[in-house]
Structure formats: C-alpha cells, structure tokens
Amino acid sequence: MAVARELDALGTNILILPKSASMQDYYSADMQEEEIPEEYVTTLSTSDLSGLDNLSPKLSVPLELEGRRFILTGILPKNEFKAKMAWQGAGIFARPEGCGTVVDLPLAGVAPAPGEPAQRRIIEDLGESELLVGHDMAGELGITEGQSFTLMGKAFQVKAILPMTGTVDDARAFAHLHTLQALAGKGAVINAIEIVGCCEQISKGLVQKINQLLPEAKVVTISQIVATQVNTNHMMARLSLLFLVIMVLVGGASIANYMYANVYERRREIGTLMALGAGPKLVLQVFLLKALLLGVGGGVAGFFLGSAAALWLGPRIAGVPVLPMPILAFWALVVAIAIALAASFFPARRAARLDPSVALQEV
Amino acid sequence: MLKLESVSKSYKHRGRVVNALDDVSLEIGKGEFVSIMGPSGSGKSTFLLLLGGMLTPSRGKVHLGGVSVYDLAPAARAELRRQRLGFVFQSYNLVPYLTALENVQVPLFLAGLSGDRQRERARQLLDRVGLGDRMDHKPAELSGGQQQRVALARMLANDPEVILADEPTGNLDPETSGMILDFLQSLHREGRTILMVTHDPRASAYAHKSLRLAEGRISSNGAQPKIHPCPSTDTRVEHQI
Ligand SMILES: Nc1ncnc2c1ncn2[C@@H]1O[C@H](COP(=O)(O)OP(=O)(O)OP(=O)(O)O)[C@@H](O)[C@H]1O
Ligand SMILES: [Mg+2]
Numbered sequence: 001m002a003v004a005r006e007l008d009a010l011g012t013n014i015l016i017l018p019k020s021a022s023m024q025d026y027y028s029a030d031m032q033e034e035e036i037p038e039e040y041v042t043t044l045s046t047s048d049l050s051g052l053d054n055l056s057p058k059l060s061v062p063l064e065l066e067g068r069r070f071i072l073t074g075i076l077p078k079n080e081f082k083a084k085m086a087w088q089g090a091g092i093f094a095r096p097e098g099c100g101t102v103v104d105l106p107l108a109g110v111a112p113a114p115g116e117p118a119q120r121r122i123i124e125d126l127g128e129s130e131l132l133v134g135h136d137m138a139g140e141l142g143i144t145e146g147q148s149f150t151l152m153g154k155a156f157q158v159k160a161i162l163p164m165t166g167t168v169d170d171a172r173a174f175a176h177l178h179t180l181q182a183l184a185g186k187g188a189v190i191n192a193i194e195i196v197g198c199c200e201q202i203s204k205g206l207v208q209k210i211n212q213l214l215p216e217a218k219v220v221t222i223s224q225i226v227a228t229q230v231n232t233n234h235m236m237a238r239l240s241l242l243f244l245v246i247m248v249l250v251g252g253a254s255i256a257n258y259m260y261a262n263v264y265e266r267r268r269e270i271g272t273l274m275a276l277g278a279g280p281k282l283v284l285q286v287f288l289l290k291a292l293l294l295g296v297g298g299g300v301a302g303f304f305l306g307s308a309a310a311l312w313l314g315p316r317i318a319g320v321p322v323l324p325m326p327i328l329a330f331w332a333l334v335v336a337i338a339i340a341l342a343a344s345f346f347p348a349r350r351a352a353r354l355d356p357s358v359a360l361q362e363v
Numbered sequence: 364m365l366k367l368e369s370v371s372k373s374y375k376h377r378g379r380v381v382n383a384l385d386d387v388s389l390e391i392g393k394g395e396f397v398s399i400m401g402p403s404g405s406g407k408s409t410f411l412l413l414l415g416g417m418l419t420p421s422r423g424k425v426h427l428g429g430v431s432v433y434d435l436a437p438a439a440r441a442e443l444r445r446q447r448l449g450f451v452f453q454s455y456n457l458v459p460y461l462t463a464l465e466n467v468q469v470p471l472f473l474a475g476l477s478g479d480r481q482r483e484r485a486r487q488l489l490d491r492v493g494l495g496d497r498m499d500h501k502p503a504e505l506s507g508g509q510q511q512r513v514a515l516a517r518m519l520a521n522d523p524e525v526i527l528a529d530e531p532t533g534n535l536d537p538e539t540s541g542m543i544l545d546f547l548q549s550l551h552r553e554g555r556t557i558l559m560v561t562h563d564p565r566a567s568a569y570a571h572k573s574l575r576l577a578e579g580r581i582s583s584n585g586a587q588p589k590i591h592p593c594p595s596t597d598t599r600v601e602h603q604i
Contacts, residue, residue, distance in 0.1 A: 272456040275417060276470045277445020277521070279438040357418035360456070 014195040014207065015225070016040065017218045021192075035059070035189035036217050038177075041076075044193070049209055051201020056194040059177055061184050063151070070137050071172040072151060074180030074190075077126035126176050131156035135163060136170035151175070152183045248339060251298075256343035259291065263351040270351050271359025280352040287348030288341060295340030299333035306332070364393040364556050365414055365525065370423030371579075372409050383409040384420075385579035391558065393524075396551045398570035399560045405576040407560040408529055414558065415448055415527045416440045427525070445473055449523030453530035455510045457502040463489060463513045464498040470520040488516040492546065508539035515546060526550060528559040532566055544569050 018034035041057045059074040126132070131151065133143050138161040143149055147158045156175065164170055181188060197206055202221065210219045263270070270283060307324040372384040383406045391397055399407050412418035413425055416432045425432045427447065432440060457466050467485035476484070489498055492512040502510050511531060518526065528547065532540035540563070548569055551557050561567050575582045 268456060269458055272458065273469070273473075274441060275415070275444060275450045275456075276517070277441050277473050279441035281438060282473070355418060357412040360412075360417070360452070 013202065013222045014197045014210070015220050015222065016193040016195065016210065016214065017220065018191070019216065019218050021218050035186065035191055036193075038181075038188040038190050040214055040217060041190075041193060043213060044195075044210070047213055049206065049213070051198035051204075051206050052195060053198055054196040057177060057190040058192050058194065059180055059184070059186070059190045060172075061152075061180065063173075065141060068140060069171070070134075071168070072180060073172055073174050074177035075126070075174050076177050077174075126159065126174070127157070128176055128179050129154065129156050130159040130176070132160050132162055132174040133158055134170040134172045134174075135161065135165070137173055138162075154179070154183055248335065251336075252339045252343045255291070255294065255298075255340050256347065259287065259344040259347040260350075262290075263287065263347045267351075267354065267359040269359075270354060271356045274354070274356035275360065283354075284348050284352040287344055287351055291340040291344030291348070292337060294344075295337035296333065298340065299336030300329075302336060303329045303332040364395075364428060365389075365391040365558075366426040367413070368424040368426070370413060370420045370425060372406075372413060372418065373421050382579050384413065386423075387579075387581055388423075389574075389581060391556065393556055394551075394554050395572055396548075396557045396570045397559070397572045397574060398567040399558060399574045399576060400562065400564075400567055401576035401582075406579040407576050409579075410576060411527050411529050411558060411560055414525075415450060416444050445470065445521055447524050449518035449521070449526045451511070451514055451518050451526065451528035451531045453533040455502070455507075455514045457510055457513055457517075459502050462499050462501055463494060463505065463516075466502070466513055467517045467520055470517060474521055484520065485516070488519055489513070491519075492516045506539075507534050508536075508542065511535065511539075511543055512546075515543070519550070524555060526555055526557045528557065530560050530562065532561065532563060537565075540566065 016036065018036050020034050038057060041055055044052060044055060055076075057076055060071050063070045063072050131149060133141075133149075137143070138158075141149075143158055143161065145158055145161050149156050149158050151173065162169070162174075177190070195210075207219050207221055211217075273283065307328070311324065367387050367389045370384060370387050371382065374381045374383055385406075387410070399410065401407055409418065413420050414427075416425070416427070416435075419433050424434075427443065430443070432443065435443065457463075458469070461469070464482065464485050467488050468481040471481040471484055486495070486498065489495055492515055494509060494512055494516070497505060497509060497513075500509075502513070505513065511534075526547070531547070532543050535543065544566055547557060547559065557570075559566070559570060567573055
C-alpha cells in the first residue's frame with residue numbers, strides 16, 4: 001500500500017501535533033492551523049526518555065508563486081535529513097541507523113557539549129538564508145542550484161535541488177526553521193515534531209510517556225495514521241462496491257421494465273410483422289439487437305459520463321486527482337451489454353412467443 | 364385450397380368460456396372470392412385468423428393446400444404465412460415510423476431480398492396501387508384510403524395465393540371503398556383466392572359466394588345472389604387500379 005511505503009521511506013514513526021490536529025492525512029498533519037511551542041523539542045531532548053532517535057521540528061507555511069501553491073517548511077536541518085531516507089540520493093547525509101538511545105547526535109565537526117539543548121547543536125548545516133528546493137518546485141519556477149531566490153521578501157541562496165520523491169515534498173522548499181519563524185512573524189512555534197523512535201521503546205509505551213511529558217500536544221504513531229487511512233480506504237471501497245451493486249440492480253430492473261413496456265406497446269407492430277411472415281427467431285433477434293444497442297450506448301455513455309464526473313469531482317470532493325482509466329471502458333461496455341441482454345431476454349422471448357392474433361386483436 | 368375440419372375456438376374471458384367459433388367444417392376452392400357476413404361478435408375475425416395460421420384452434424384442423432397448418436412448428440407456420448397468405452386489416456396496421464415505401468419493403472426484407480431489389484419491387488407495387496407520388500410519406504401523412512392502399516401493396520409483395528381481408532373497407536367512405544374493392548376484384552381475376560369479412564352488402568356483392576356467421580356457426584352457405592356482377596366499371600377505369 002502506497003501510504004505505508006511512503007511513510008516507511010520517511011523513517012518517521014511518531015508525530016507530535018497540536019491537540020486539534022486531524023489524522024486523516026500525514027501530509028496535512030504538518031500543515032495544521034494550530035501550532036505548538038518550539039520548546040517541546042527542548043523538553044523532549046532534555047528529558048530522560050530513551051528510544052528517541054531523532055527529532056525534527058517543522059513549521060510550514062503555504063506559498064503562492066506564479067499561480068501555483070507550494071509549501072515552505074522550516075526545519076532544523078540535520079535531524080530532518082536523518083529522518084528522511086528518501087533523500088539518501090542527495091548524498092549529503094546518511095540515513096540514521098540502528099535504534100540508538102541518544103537524542104544528541106554527533107555532528108560533523110562540532111562536538112556537542114553535554115547538557116546543551118539539542119536544537120542548538122543541529123542548526124549549523126543549513127544556513128540562515130539557505131534554501132533547499134523540491135524537485136517539482138525547482139522545475140516549475142526554473143530554480144537552479146547556487147542561484148539566489150527571493151521568498152517572502154528575503155533573498156535565499158539555493159543550496160540544493162532535492163531529488164524527486166514522488167510526494168508532496170517535491171512541491172516544497174525547506175528553509176531554516178528560525179528563518180521561517182522570523183519571516184512568518186510567528187515566534188518560536190512549530191506545527192509538528194517528527195520523531196524517529198526506537199521500535200522497541202514504542203512497544204514499551206514511549207508514546208504514553210511523551211504524552212505525559214507534553215499533555216498539551218497530541219502524540220500519534222504513524223501506524224495509527226496509516227490505520228485510519230487504510231480504514232477509510234476500505235470503507236470507501238466497500239461503499240463503491242455497494243453503489244455498484246445497487247446501480248447494476250436498478251439499471252437492470254429499469255432496462256427489463258423498459259423492454260417489457262416496449263414489447264407491450266409494440267404488440268401490434270409485432271403482430272403485423274408475424275402476420276407478414278416474421279418467425280419467432282426474427283422477433284427475438286430484433287429485440288435482442290435493440291437491447292445490444294441499448295447496452296452499447298449505455299456502456300459508452302456511462303464510461304464517458306462516469307469518467308468526466310470522476311475527473312471533475314475527484315479533486316473537489318476527495319482531494320485526489322483522477323485519471324481516466326481506459327480499461328474501465330471495456331468493463332462498462334461488457335457489464336452494460338450483459339445487463340441489457342439479460343434483462344431483455346425474457347420480454348423478447350415473450351414477444352417472440354406471442355400468438356400473432358393476440359397482438360392484432362382489435363380491442 | 365382451404366379446408367376446415369370441425370374447427371372450434373373458445374376464449375377464456377374472466378373465467379367464462381366464450382365459443383367464438385363452434386364446430387365449423389368448410390371447404391373453399393382455389394380462386395374463389397368469398398364474403399363473410401354476420402353480426403358483430405359472431406366470430407368472423409376469429410374465423411379469418413384461424414384460416415390465416417395466426418390463431419391456434421381449440422379443436423379441429425385447418426388445411427392450406429394439403430398442409431395441416433397447426434401441425435407445423437411456429438417458424439414453419441410463419442414461413443407459410445409469408446409465402447402463401449396475404450392479410451388486409453380494417454385498421455391497416457402500417458408501421459407508423461416507416462414510410463410507405465419502407466412499409467412495403469418489410470415482407471420483401473423478410474423474404475431475404477437485397478435492399479435494392481426491395482426498393483425496386485416496393486416502388487412497382489406502390490405504382491400499381493396508384494401511390495407512386497406518396498412513397499416517402501409516413502402513414503400519418505396519408506389518408507385512410509391511401510393507407511389501405513399501402514397495406515394492399517404490402518400484402519401483395521410476396522405474391523400471395525390466398526388473401527384474407529377483415530373489413531378492408533370498414534373505415535372508408537363509399538367511393539374509396541369502391542376503389543379498394545375494385546382492386547381486390549382485379550387480384551381475384553389474377554387467380555387468387557379471396558376471403559373478405561364485411562358488414563357492407565355492397566362490398567359483399569363483389570364476392571361470388573357469401574358465408575353467414577351467427578354465434579360461431581355457419582348459418583348459410585350458398586351462391587351469392589348476383590346483384591351487381593360487375594359494379595361501376597367506369598369508376599374502376601378512372602381509378603386506374
Ligand atoms: N382475445 C379474446 N378473448 C376473449 N374473447 C374473445 C377474444 N377475441 C374474441 N373474443 C370473443 O369471441 C367472439 C367472436 O369475436 P370476433 O372478433 O371473431 O367477432 P367478429 O365477428 O369479428 O366481430 P366484429 O364484427 O365486431 O369484428 C366475441 O364474442 C368476442 O367477444
Ligand atoms: Mg371482427
């Protein structure tokens with residue numbers, strides 16, 4: 001499943017969010033309206049909790065550039081990169097390994113003084129006015145590495161273009177957390193803290209312990225988010241199946257009803273045809289052919305209307321882009337023809353068996 | 364040509380049994396022109412349908428040219444109707460969404476003719492009934508008499524030996540009726556056998572023989588008193604049928 005795979009690639013497994021945060025979507029999780037104080041990072045890193053492998057505080061603000069929406073995310077760089085295995089290809093940092101107990105990670109060239117808050121020591125790598133730009137964003141805005149780029153009124157130096165991840169991160173730029181906090185005028189706040197927690201410790205109640213430590217925040221594991229999303233997806237799948245069954249039944253019933261009514265209305269025509277020498281076979285063929293045409297028409301129209309509706313409604317209702325699926329045209333056709341033929345067979349056979357005189361009785 | 368052997372037909376209607384035709388035995392020779400008269404409900408239409416292979420009798424047998432019609436499978440009976448029988452109805456029974464030409468094409472299509480041959484023959488037939496200039500009209504765009512003439516052309520398409528006409532002039536004014544009857548007479552002269560149900564004594568006068576039906580039984584069966592052996596000869600010429 002795609003979401004699980006992506007989350008695995010991110011390496012993060014615990015999220016600390018504002019109380020009001022929804023868990024519907026990991027990516028909206030760090031775009032909350034509400035914020036939590038940056039202090040929480042310090043609180044965590046100076047606590048005696050073991051099993052916290054990495055802490056990534058994040059603050060995100062939406063941006064609109066050249067009519068497109070992007071996200072500018074403030075990070076404390078070292079941790080961010082440790083958490084994101086997907087960026088290994090950038091070659092700057094290696095993925096965090098093992099399940100250490102230390103929050104304080106040794107940084108290149110800087111020996112951390114014991115007891116110093118973690119955030120101080122991990123600032124250095126991404127400079128105050130440096131920017132990391134997501135793959136799509138760079139492509140669309142024509143940004144190249146080493147270039148100077150002005151965002152929110154501040155001139156940034158583009159430090160690197162990030163390789164493609166296939167996630168919303170491609171439409172994201174990363175700046176230093178504290179730079180963004182200053183630009184956004186928000187003070188020392190963040191939207192989320194991503195944590196790489198040690199699995200063993202999580203099973204021993206790490207989440208509850210963090211919860212006790214930060215009672216004002218919401219602490220969730222990624223698996224909870226995944227479970228929520230998987231549940232939603234299952235429910236949607238079942239609902240779609242239910243709708244499909246209902247539509248097939250209703251559609252079949254209305255075609256059957258239509259054909260019955262049609263046979264009844266045209267009994268005089270049928271009688272005339274039979275009086276002129278049309279056999280039962282021909283009458284059956286005429287009605288089944290009509291059903292076939294009805295099925296083909298219904299299938300083609302259904303596919304195009306359905307696809308158009310999905311293309312239009314998908315992004316608006318569910319927030320997912322939808323692409324037309326040509327294989328569905330085949331199934332729409334097959335199902336529609338099958339329903340039309342099945343629903344028409346009995347009325348058609350009834351018509352074929354009519355005594356010509358019955359149809360012609362002058363009432 | 365046509366033979367009925369103690370044929371009965373009863374309908375069940377709301378639990379009651381109606382004897383529409385009661386033990387009728389009869390023979391009609393090739394080339395006869397027979398009129399069938401009788402009060403409403405006496406079983407005239409039932410009689411004609413039975414003869415035409417369109418209504419299975421409750422009892423008895425119907426023979427057409429030596430073949431027992433109702434011992435045939437439905438498909439074979441349909442084929443028999445197509446090849447040997449022509450029907451004319453009081454209410455024409457044209458297909459409303461087809462043009463005059465297309466209506467006449469229907470039996471030709473059933474006979475398996477190519478589209479071109481169908482159109483060619485249908486045009487000839489419509490010319491013959493004097494509707495060469497109405498080929499593209501739908502039934503609703505034709506008068507009653509014209510519709511009946513389209514129906515006659517259609518009935519003639521497969522060159523039937525036997526023509527069964529159920530009140531063919533029932534809905535028409537006397538002059539138009541005369542036209543239709545003259546046409547039937549000319550078909551009779553071509554050697555076809557004609558049975559015609561009618562309420563109109565003037566129409567009945569065209570026939571050479573008249574049957575009376577009353578309560579499902581043949582009550583009189585004899586030679587037609589020839590009132591007008593050859594009525595309104597001049598009208599016929601005028602109508603060019
Ligand atoms: N489908 C039917 N179901 C029940 N009864 C029927 C049916 N068709 C005809 N009948 C009955 O059979 C009898 C004969 O009907 P038929 O139509 O043969 O009469 P008809 O002589 O043609 O009458 P008309 O001159 O009015 O056309 C009538 O009493 C009629 O009510
Ligand atoms: Mg009748």
